[in-house]
Amino acid sequence: MSRDPSAGNRARATLSEVASMADVSVSTVSKVLNGRGGVSEETRARIEALLQDHQYNRRATKRTVAPLLEVLVYEIDSPFGSEILAGIEQVARRRRIGMVLTAATERHLPEPSWVEDVIERQPLGVILVACVLPPEDKQRLRSRNIPLVMVDPAGAPAPDVPSIGSADWTGGYLATRHLLDLGHRRIGIITGPPDMLASTARLSGYRAALETAGVPIEPDLIRPGEFHHRDGLVEGRALLSLPDRPTAIFASSDLYALGVYEAARSCGIAIPADLSVVGYDDLRIARWAGPPLTTIRVPLAAMAEQAFHLVMRLADEPELTFSRIDIDTSLVVRESSAPPARP
Amino acid sequence: MSRDPSAGNRARATLSEVASMADVSVSTVSKVLNGRGGVSEETRARIEALLQDHQYNRRATKRTVAPLLEVLVYEIDSPFGSEILAGIEQVARRRRIGMVLTAATERHLPEPSWVEDVIERQPLGVILVACVLPPEDKQRLRSRNIPLVMVDPAGAPAPDVPSIGSADWTGGYLATRHLLDLGHRRIGIITGPPDMLASTARLSGYRAALETAGVPIEPDLIRPGEFHHRDGLVEGRALLSLPDRPTAIFASSDLYALGVYEAARSCGIAIPADLSVVGYDDLRIARWAGPPLTTIRVPLAAMAEQAFHLVMRLADEPELTFSRIDIDTSLVVRESSAPPARP
The missing domain is CATH 3.40.50.2300 (Response regulator)
Structure with missing residues (x-):
């Protein structure tokens, strides 16, 4: 016999063990492994559970299909x-x-x-x-x-x-420090959902930059959103309606920033003369915005x-x-x- | 024998004819047909040429791979x-x-x-x-x-x-007629490359709408582009610098329109108070523009x-x-x- 008896035996044994535990043929297990039909839903589920319980790992084979x-x-x-x-x-x-x-x-x-x-x-x-x-x-x-x-x-x-x-924390820090360096002290932020680690990290970078500069953090200037354009518009309007409105907004996504642009435009506030805006992501649309958007580049x-x-x-x-x-x-x-x- | 003698014989004959003309085996032709290796570039080219000359069409077979x-x-x-x-x-x-x-x-x-x-x-x-x-x-x-x-x-x-x-002609016509209906008479257009049928059709729709309304066509108001944002900016600036500048621009793509927005902003011209803009395509970014862009919807x-x-x-x-x-x-x-x- 020319077959190498050591080759792949372990995998085959496990496959046949799974078959025997499931009380089906090896070819039925193989059908399930390869996603082929001809197996009832009930049997398929039973075999999947066994494959999982026994941490079956198919031995790597040379693939014959196009990659x-x-x-x-x-x-x-x-x-x-x-x-x-x-x-x-x-x-x-x-x-x-x-x-x-x-x-x-x-x-x-x-x-x-x-x-x-x-x-x-x-x-x-x-x-x-x-x-x-x-x-x-x-x-x-x-x-x-x-x-x-x-x-x-x-x-x-x-x-x-x-x-x-x-690096979300770094991004939040850099955006905020840029605005501080320009001389801004009242800096609003529109954050993402609090259950998203990326949002929390960006917000945390914002706080750290303010604290380092000795600028107090004002809860009024921190607004939540879901990373949609509309949130930028709504929260941008809210920030711009504050009695002592911010001179800069860190919009933690480029879509937010476009929403803030629209909020500013509808209030007659000029960017950057009356309001500075920093986005996040550096999508193509950041370059196309009017004025072109200062933003944090995420290396997509x-x-x-x-x-x-x-x-x-x-x-x-x-x-x-x-x-x-x-x-x-x-x-x-x-x-x-x-x-x-x-x- | 259980094989149906009428099934698929024509295709097989042609395949073997191609093989005999190319002076190779049927399996070599089959390799070329299925994109497999093991055939020299020269032989592959000869077989491809024969397949083409003799308009070989593979008989439809039941595929066994995932669709x-x-x-x-x-x-x-x-x-x-x-x-x-x-x-x-x-x-x-x-x-x-x-x-x-x-x-x-x-x-x-x-x-x-x-x-x-x-x-x-x-x-x-x-x-x-x-x-x-x-x-x-x-x-x-x-x-x-x-x-x-x-x-x-x-x-x-x-x-x-x-x-x-x-329907590009219709789109060009509708955009221009909308501006005419609003009362505009000096309407600029930024067109696409003249060798692209879509550009020519949109421009032709623009001309037809003006002619129907009895408004003369002015070559100065027709500017070329390559459907890039930058063209909208450059040609928008050119149109807005004319001694008798247009009160409306039909930007025949949404990206052009964003460029025109930026041109208008940098010249201190307000949209829509001082300039109306109509885009083309109705991409998502049309809704996000400030102000939201009037455009021609292409049903992508x-x-x-x-x-x-x-x-x-x-x-x-x-x-x-x-x-x-x-x-x-x-x-x-x-x-x-x-x-x-x-x-």
Whole structure:
């Protein structure tokens, strides 16, 4: 016999163990592993549970299909989502790997059938952009040795999934210090949802910059939002209606900043003569704003590239352990920030 | 024998004819057809040429791989590209078809290796968004029975590829008539490249509306551009510097309109009090502009959906003939247009 008796026996034994525990044939387990049909829902669920309980890991095999990378993204057509996608696609294309793109639901989750379809397509790996996976989906991918990486702007990674983020505290600090350096003392901020680590970190950077400069923190000047354009408009109007209104606003997303522009315009307040505005993200629209927006640059293309290389490394070295890296943010000064007008 | 002697014999005969003409084995031809390796470049080229000369069409076979749809797009992260992608993805997801996304080069063409990779992935079909294919790539797809559809905002489809566009002349006419109805008589236009049918059609709609209203056409008020934000800024400034400057500008893309906003702001001209602006496309950014932009709505989601359904129909009915449909455009009035100020 020419077969090498040591090759892959462990995996096969485990597969047949799972089959015997589930009281089905090995080919039925194999169908479930490969996402093929012809298995009842009940049997499929039983086998998945056993695969999970026994931490079955498929042995790496040489793939015969064309190489694919799966990307699950929240909002393909948001400026943020589309710039990250373009970054991932560019590196995947250079390696001649097909990028399969799926949008998540409004709750940042995949459709229930998504994971089955992914398994059937046998990708080299999966990248989540601003999305989360239910634990059972993670386990299903893990049991097929399909690596998973998150590009995680929200900054709240699951500890069991490697993630790429950016330096939010530093960004918040730099934005605020820039306004302080220009001479502003009454600086408003529109923050993101408090349950999002990225928002808390940016707010914390804002507070630290003020404290370092000896400027008291005023709760009135701190306004919440959900990272939508509308929040920038509504909270911008609220800030500009204060009896002693701020001379500068740190809008912690570029969309907020556009909302603040609109609020200022409708109140007859000129930017930057009467109000300085600093955004966050440096999306393309920041350059197109009138005036062009001073903002914190989040290196979306670099984050995308890191996520790609990490998922490829994990595909080659499944034992690699990796938790999170945050890529540096920086200040981009354009025309929306200036010294405050003399009182 | 249980084999049906009539099934598939024609295709097999042709395949073996191609093999004998190329002086290679049937399996070599099959490798080329399926995009597999192990064939020299010279032999591959000879076989491709024969497949093309003899209009070889693979007989439709039942696919065993997970269903994929290929999308080639110019600029994933442009507002225009990303909104169309989101539309295609949404319908593909509903049908559980994986969307493989590739970006085109700056010249709106795929990378040279793209078509080989597509063939290897065996998709149900291909959608081009604002891209073109070299004739040999088209033929390669055709000889594998992979249908091709263009979403074609430029309006210059290859006559041999079915395409989905929008009603550009109507859009140009509606935008201009809206400004005329408000009382404007000096209406500037920033047009797209003259070799793009879409630009010519929008300009022609502008002229027709002016002529219908008995307003003379002034060459000074017609400015060219390449559909970039910067063109809106530069040409907007040029129009606003004219001795008898226009009271309204039809910016034939939303990006132009943002550039015109910036030109007006830097000249101290208020929108809409001193200048009305109408855009084109109704991208998300049109709503976020300050003031929110009056524009022509191009139904991107509907175009995406039509392209998807068409490519799926062609996959089922390869004999279907189809040339082009243009989907209706409409006027969306927001806050950037108003009657002209009294002189």
